[in-house]
Amino acid sequence: xxxxxxxxxxxxxxxxxxxxxxxxxxxxxxxxxxxxxxxxxxxxxxxxxxxxxxxxxxxxxxxxxxxxxxxxxxxxxxxxxxxxxxxxxxxxxxxxxxxxxxxxxxxxxxxxxxxxxxxxxxxxxxxxxxxxx
Amino acid sequence: xxxxxxxxxxxxxxxxxxxxxxxxxxxxxxxxxxxxxxxxxxxxxxxxxxxxxxxxxxxxxxxxxxxxxxxxxxxxxxxxxxxxxxxxxxxxxxxxxxxxxxxxxxxxxxxxxx
Numbered sequence: 215x216x217x218x219x220x221x222x223x224x225x226x227x228x229x230x231x232x233x234x235x236x237x238x239x240x241x242x243x244x245x246x247x248x249x250x251x252x253x254x255x256x257x258x259x260x261x262x263x264x265x266x267x268x269x270x271x272x273x274x275x276x277x278x279x280x281x282x283x284x285x286x287x288x289x290x291x292x293x294x295x296x297x298x299x300x301x302x303x304x305x306x307x308x309x310x311x312x313x314x315x316x317x318x319x320x321x322x323x324x325x326x327x328x329x330x331x332x333x334x335x336x337x338x339x340x341x342x343x344x345x346x347x
Numbered sequence: 348x349x350x351x352x353x354x355x356x357x358x359x360x361x362x363x364x365x366x367x368x369x370x371x372x373x374x375x376x377x378x379x380x381x382x383x384x385x386x387x388x389x390x391x392x393x394x395x396x397x398x399x400x401x402x403x404x405x406x407x408x409x410x411x412x413x414x415x416x417x418x419x420x421x422x423x424x425x426x427x428x429x430x431x432x433x434x435x436x437x438x439x440x441x442x443x444x445x446x447x448x449x450x451x452x453x454x455x456x457x458x459x460x461x
Contacts, residue, residue: 222448
């Protein structure tokens, strides 16, 4: 199992670094449409490796751990790097680069509530018809 | 909760609900119908539109300097949805550990890049 955990950590780090370098950089060069297309650049291949090929060791009977988890943590720990025409520039600080995470916990808390609502709504839709809800 | 308007709170709640909802409802269905190619399209379209709404156009209010990505909403929402659907949180522990290690490793690489 520890081998699978290491592979999962590698796959998650690939997704996290890819997202927070490619995304802000494409955004810098192509604005909003760049941000939109950045999704198609990194997310599909990261999904294919992490979930379709199963790099992240999700148990079929377990709750789902999405690659979004290491992606989100990557930004919290390492911040965001934007490659501009002048080279790599730090766009946001993470804990490792001296950012203060405490004010951001407000966003995380509000987002947590919203995410639970979204998960509940999805469950209602997906379980409809399977049993009387 | 300093610096938050009611609009900030509501838009962050809405954006955070939207992303995991779309993934849970549409991503699996796309794979079911089109196979891996469906996942490829879902990765582009669902995440692209979500990013545009949440970060590009600003539904997600950032209260601090450390970036809270919509990805955390996806993780929480999908964990909640799959647990409600019968998934056992205890069996997710190895994946959770690999997720934390992946986040630490990714953060380390990001912190030395600039």
